[in-house]
Amino acid sequence: xxxxxxxxxxxxxxxxxxxxxxxxxxxxxxxxxxxxxxxxxxxxxxxxxxxxxxxxxxxxxxxxxxxxxxxxxxxxxxxxxxxxxxxxxxxxxxxxxxxxxxxxxxxxxxxxxxxxxxxxxxxxxxxxxxxxxxxxxxxxxxxxxxxxxxxxxxxxxxxxxxxxxxxxxxxxxxxxxxxxxxxxxxxxxxxxxxxxxxxxxxxxxxxxxxxxxxxxxxxxxxxxxxxxxxxxxxxxxxxxxxxxxxxxxxxxxxxxxxxxxxxxxxxxxxxxxxxxxxxxxxxxxxxxxxxxxxxxxxxxxxxxxxxxxxxxxxxxxxxxxxxxxxxxxxxxxxxxxxxxxxxxxxxxxxxxxxxxxxxxxxxxxxxxxxxxxxxxxxxxxxxxxxxxxxxxxxxxxxxxxxxxxxxxxxxxxxxxxxxxxxxxxxxxxxxxxxxxxxxxxxxxxxxxxxxxxxxxxxxxxxxxxxxxxxxxxxxxxxxxxxxxxxxxxxxxxxxxxxxxxxxxxxxxxxxxxxxxxxxxxxxxxxxxxxxxxxxxxxxxxxxxxxxxxxxxxxxxxxxxxxxxxxxxxxxxxxxxxxxxxxxxxxxxxxxxxxxxxxxxxxxxxxxxxxxxxxxxxxxxxxxxxxxxxxxxxxxxxxxxxxxxxxxxxxxxxxxxxxxxx
Amino acid sequence: xxxxxxxxxxxxxxxxxxxxxxxxxxxxxxxxxxxxxxxxxxxxxxxxxxxxxxxxxxxxxxxxxxxxxxxxxxxxxxxxxxxxxxxxxxxxxxxxxxxxxxxxxxxxxxxxxxxxxxxxxxxxxxxxxxxxxxxxxxxxxxxxxxx
Numbered sequence: 001x002x003x004x005x006x007x008x009x010x011x012x013x014x015x016x017x018x019x020x021x022x023x024x025x026x027x028x029x030x031x032x033x034x035x036x037x038x039x040x041x042x043x044x045x046x047x048x049x050x051x052x053x054x055x056x057x058x059x060x061x062x063x064x065x066x067x068x069x070x071x072x073x074x075x076x077x078x079x080x081x082x083x084x085x086x087x088x089x090x091x092x093x094x095x096x097x098x099x100x101x102x103x104x105x106x107x108x109x110x111x112x113x114x115x116x117x118x119x120x121x122x123x124x125x126x127x128x129x130x131x132x133x134x135x136x137x138x139x140x141x142x143x144x145x146x147x148x149x150x151x152x153x154x155x156x157x158x159x160x161x162x163x164x165x166x167x168x169x170x171x172x173x174x175x176x177x178x179x180x181x182x183x184x185x186x187x188x189x190x191x192x193x194x195x196x197x198x199x200x201x202x203x204x205x206x207x208x209x210x211x212x213x214x215x216x217x218x219x220x221x222x223x224x225x226x227x228x229x230x231x232x233x234x235x236x237x238x239x240x241x242x243x244x245x246x247x248x249x250x251x252x253x254x255x256x257x258x259x260x261x262x263x264x265x266x267x268x269x270x271x272x273x274x275x276x277x278x279x280x281x282x283x284x285x286x287x288x289x290x291x292x293x294x295x296x297x298x299x300x301x302x303x304x305x306x307x308x309x310x311x312x313x314x315x316x317x318x319x320x321x322x323x324x325x326x327x328x329x330x331x332x333x334x335x336x337x338x339x340x341x342x343x344x345x346x347x348x349x350x351x352x353x354x355x356x357x358x359x360x361x362x363x364x365x366x367x368x369x370x371x372x373x374x375x376x377x378x379x380x381x382x383x384x385x386x387x388x389x390x391x392x393x394x395x396x397x398x399x400x401x402x403x404x405x406x407x408x409x410x411x412x413x414x415x416x417x418x419x420x421x422x423x424x425x426x427x428x429x430x431x432x433x434x435x436x437x438x439x440x441x442x443x444x445x446x447x448x449x450x451x452x453x454x455x456x457x458x459x460x461x462x463x464x465x466x467x468x469x470x471x472x473x474x475x476x477x478x479x480x481x482x483x484x485x486x487x488x489x490x491x492x493x494x495x496x497x498x499x500x501x502x503x504x505x506x507x508x509x510x511x512x513x514x515x516x517x518x519x520x521x522x523x524x525x526x527x528x529x530x531x532x533x534x535x536x537x538x539x540x541x542x543x544x545x546x547x548x549x550x551x552x553x554x555x556x557x558x559x560x561x562x563x564x565x566x567x568x569x570x571x572x573x574x575x576x577x578x579x580x581x582x583x584x585x586x587x588x589x590x591x592x593x594x595x596x597x598x599x600x601x602x603x604x605x606x607x608x609x610x611x612x613x614x615x616x617x618x619x620x621x622x623x624x625x626x627x628x629x630x631x632x633x634x635x636x637x638x639x640x641x642x643x644x645x646x647x648x649x650x651x652x653x654x655x656x657x658x659x660x661x
Numbered sequence: 662x663x664x665x666x667x668x669x670x671x672x673x674x675x676x677x678x679x680x681x682x683x684x685x686x687x688x689x690x691x692x693x694x695x696x697x698x699x700x701x702x703x704x705x706x707x708x709x710x711x712x713x714x715x716x717x718x719x720x721x722x723x724x725x726x727x728x729x730x731x732x733x734x735x736x737x738x739x740x741x742x743x744x745x746x747x748x749x750x751x752x753x754x755x756x757x758x759x760x761x762x763x764x765x766x767x768x769x770x771x772x773x774x775x776x777x778x779x780x781x782x783x784x785x786x787x788x789x790x791x792x793x794x795x796x797x798x799x800x801x802x803x804x805x806x807x808x
Contacts, residue, residue, distance in 0.1 A: 234754070341666045344673070352674065360681045367689055368696070382700035382796075384719055386768070389696020393688040397681075521753060523733035582757045601754035604731055612754050 003068050006056030007147040010097075013049035013104070014137040016042055020130035024123035028195075036119050039126035040111035046133060047101075047108035054088075054101045057146055061088050067153035070094060070146050076159035076578050078549045086170035087160045092294065092310075093146035095173055099290075100136050102174075102181045106210075107133065110185065117206065124192035125185075132184050135317045143310045159578035162550065168228035176221030176248055180286040182214025183251060186258065187283035190276045191325050194332045199276060204266035207279065209642045211262060215255045216633030222248050223626035234584035234599045236519070236614050238622060241390040246369040247289030253362035254282040257355045264351050268413060270340040271352070273333040278355075280329060284322040285362070290314055292369070343415040350408025354401065361397040365390065402456045402507060405500060406463025410470070428466050432459040443516065453511020460504025464497040495636025499629045506625025512618035523608040533615035535596065536560050542600070542609055550574045552585075555600045555609065559589065571600035571611075595619040698768060703745040706771065714772050717779075720747065721766045729761055740765060740776070747771075751778040 020042035027035025057070070061084050066072040074091045075084060089095040107129040114122050140146070164170070189207045193199045225245065230238040239245065258278040264271040291314045342348035368385040375381045406428065407421045422429070436455030443450060471493075472485035518533035529538040540556040552574040559567045569587035576583065589596040594617045601610030699718045706712065706720065725746055728739040736755055739746045749767055759765065759781060769778035 338667075341670065353677075356678055356681050360685045363682075364685055364689060371697070384698050384700060385693075386696050386698055386717075389689075389692045392692035392695060393685070396688060397685070521734045584754065584757055599754055602731060604733065608733070610734055610754055 002056040002059050003065070003147040003149060006053040007145070009049040009053040009056070010137060010141060010147075013046050013053070014134065014141055016049070017046055017104075017130045017134040017137055020046070021127055021134050023127075024130075025127040025195075028120040028123045028127070031120070033119070036123035039123040039130075042130065043104070043107035043111035043126050046130070047104045050097075050101045050104045050137075053147075054097055057094060057097060058085060058088050061085065061094075064157065066155070066157050067149050068146075069148045069150045072150055072154050072157045074158065074160050076157040076549070078156075078578070079160060079165070080548055082167070083160055083165045083170065087164075089173050090160050090164045090170075093140075093144045095177075096136070096140050096144050097146050098174065099177050099181060100133065100140055102177050103129075103133050103136060103184060106182060106185045114206075121192055121196060124195055125188045128188035128191045129185065132188070132321065135320070139310070139313050139317065143313050157578075159549070159576065162574070162576040162579065162581050162583050166228060166232050168224055168232065172221055172224040172228055174221075175217045175224060179214050179216075179218025179221050179255075180248070180251060180289065182210060182217060183255060183279075183283045183286045185210045186214065186279045187321070187325070190279035191328060193276060194325070194328045197332050197335050199265065199272040199336050201266050201269055204262045204275070205641070208259070208262045208266060209637055211255060211259050211279075212633050212637050215252070215259055216630050216637070218248065218252045218255060219626055219630040219633065222252060223623050223630070226626075227623050230619075231586055231588055234586040236586075236597060236599070236612070236616075238513070238619070241368070241385075241387045243292050243369050246365050247292045250362050250365050250369070251282055251286040251289060253358050253365065254278060254285055257358040257362075258282050260351050260354050260358075264348050268340050268342065268348055270338045270342065270348060271355075272338060273329075273336040274355070276333065276336065277329060280322070280325045284318070284325075285366075287314070287318040287321060291318055342413070345411060345416045345418045347408070347411045347413045347416070350404070350411050353404055353408060357397050357401045361394055361401075364393045364397065368393065399456065402460055402503065405503075406459060406467065409464075409496070409500065410467045424470055425463060425466060428459060428462045431462055432456070434458075447515055450511050450515035453508055453515070457504040457508030457511075460507065461501045464500040464504070468493065468497050490641070491639035492636050492641070495632045495634075495639070498632030498635055500632075502625045502628030502630075502632055504625070505621050505628055509618050509621030509623075509625055513616050513622065516617040518615045519613070521610065521612045523604055523610050525608050530613075532613055534561060535566065535615060537598070537611075537613060539609070539611060542603075545572075547574065549578065550576045553600065553603070555587075555598075555611070557587065557598050557611070559596050559598075567596055569596065569598045571598045573600055590620050592620065593618060700766075702742040703740055703747045704742055706747055706776075707745045712771055714770060717768065717770055719766055719768050720749070720776050720778075721764070722746075724759070724761050724763055724765050726761045740767065747776050748774070749776045749778050751781055753781075756781055 020039060023035050024039035024042075027033070027038065057068075059065075060068045060071050061075055062081070064071065064075060064077045064084070066075075070091060070093050074094075075087050079087065083090075087094075089098040107126055110117075110122070110129070111126060114125075117125070186207050189203070189210070193203050222245075225248070226238050229235075229240065258275065261271050261275040261278055265275050291311060294310050294314055368389050371385050372383055375383050406425060407418065410421050410424065411418070432455045435458040436451040439454035440448075440451035468486070468489065469482070472482050472489070520530060520532045522530060524530070524539055526539055526541045529536060531537065536559070538558045538560075540558055542553055542555045545552045545554045552572045554570050554572045557569040557571065558565060559569060567589035569589055571587040572585035574583045574585060575581070584599060584601075587598045587600075594615055597614040597616055597619075599612040601612060603609055701709075701718055701720060703720065703722055720740055722740040722742040725739040725741045728737075728746075730737045734752055736751045736753075737748065738761075739748050741747075749769075751767070751769075766782040767776065767778040768780040768782070769776055771777075
């Protein structure tokens, strides 16, 4: 019964979303208050209906109801409970339902907590949001029904792909979707603003927190995906420039740009039409990402089972959303002029540079991702664009971004002086050079990659810290006063400093692992030993071990340094019973200054085992940096100015002003 | 005066954007020489006698049954498309889904008749066959849908 009830809820939600896409929009333009008031309850009801459907599907998975085809295909009664639950979104149909659930949650949140929005604007935002949910609910119902029954329920299920039975991947999609789908809300805000023909500081103040939510989740989601690839695939890499990875990275780049340009709209009332365009593009790229992942047009390391028909449907949604909004943009953007001016050396200009660099970087990634498609359609040539392309073409823009970041971020609004700001950072600059020289001497010459990375990282981390301190010291002096000042600093500024420092930490991790990684591969018998990068490794034994739903050959490797044991590692080769699938489980000893990474390979005919070992310096800094960035986003979100009252008051003043005039 | 400044600012902005895009185009063109790898079947490789030893490309086809030899850390096997086959050498641990008779995509270079692979691709999905491999097999009339 639950499957049918869930299916029915989704159908009702589809009809409701259809109605909610039209009624409030008409109401807003005709000034019919009851029609506008329809938007909020409709949004909340959509959420309730989809939540019932999602609950129903989760129930089917948890109780192993194999009469539902999706459960039979993707679950198994022997599977641990955690993966029964996360298995709900470990497949195409279920993950689409999660997508839609998050989509309607955003609508419901605006409906419930957006009391400070003017009625007509709120109605328009929710209408646009409902249009998107209509499209995706239709996609779910017509191409990807998760609730279909099978005529002959099997006795047990087909199990979830073992590689997906992992906490990292289990929680990676929800974060990623909260990010992807969060951009739908900024899109709705942008389209609603275009319909009204007005973008102002208040608009930016509404849009920014939602962009922040999306950006923060996207950051966490991407980092988790990369972490999963690092330890679960056992290839030793952490980022493959794979189409599916790029599909999440491009929206991240655009969302980062949007986050920064919205600041200019909020504070200086400039860059308005550009910001609206970015809001549209950010969602367009997250739709492109969805299309790439679901349609299988690009060969990717990780993707769902593909279906061209679904691809066409998503392409149609993409064309309608992007085409429609860009048309509206072309018609209305000219009205979004500005009265504010700024000098070449100013915070505004710095943020423009940030936007240009991020956009160009996003363009490079987009080009590399889509080029194989273009080449095949136009010349009929099959080719792939690999990591060397992205490393070469993408990196320079990000390096440039990091170089200008601390100074640009410290420039005053309207008019400043690069020289003066640079002078303020003279200590940090010297420290950065020292760090570079230190790194260079530590590796005793050689490639400049790691020293340069260390320099940039120091520049960013200490630059962010110094900016905070310098701002306080301009006003007061003395330790006590500084501490008091630190506490009174707005959360938004803390968020900014944290996010920028996080970028620095990640840059250091990336350059260190790229430049200093050491690798060893050999075939050996238990008892054999070898050394790599100052560590001695000894393969003690390889034993057969039984897991909950797999059996495994587990190696025991003792790592020691200067005769002192450092870590015992257990790399595994597992066979999952149900799908008969073999997986490689790398053993990683995570450390602040290095990761030891051991992979157990094939057993040879003569009884030896292939063992692959990496020493990866500062690997964890990559994810530490991402975590600090995401934390910065969260801290920013808690800033007082986003709490309802302030925006409300200012808006109220504006509204009365308009009505009086 | 502010209107004039705004106009000037806009022109500067457009110039900066154009310069950056031009720079991006140059970078893309430059990086494309290193980063773009053609996808070839064994028959296509045999049809290109003057293939340089430095060119990195991707070789796709089926792992020939009975061809897999493990020599310590080096693995050798042959990739076939039915008409022709090529020897492949790979140093490392094969992906979990690597099987004889299954589809494979290898990235590497052709050195004196042997394909030296630096990466062997397999996918998470058990039923997975790379799209390009399916097309090669269809051309050679060898494709049998699994289910």
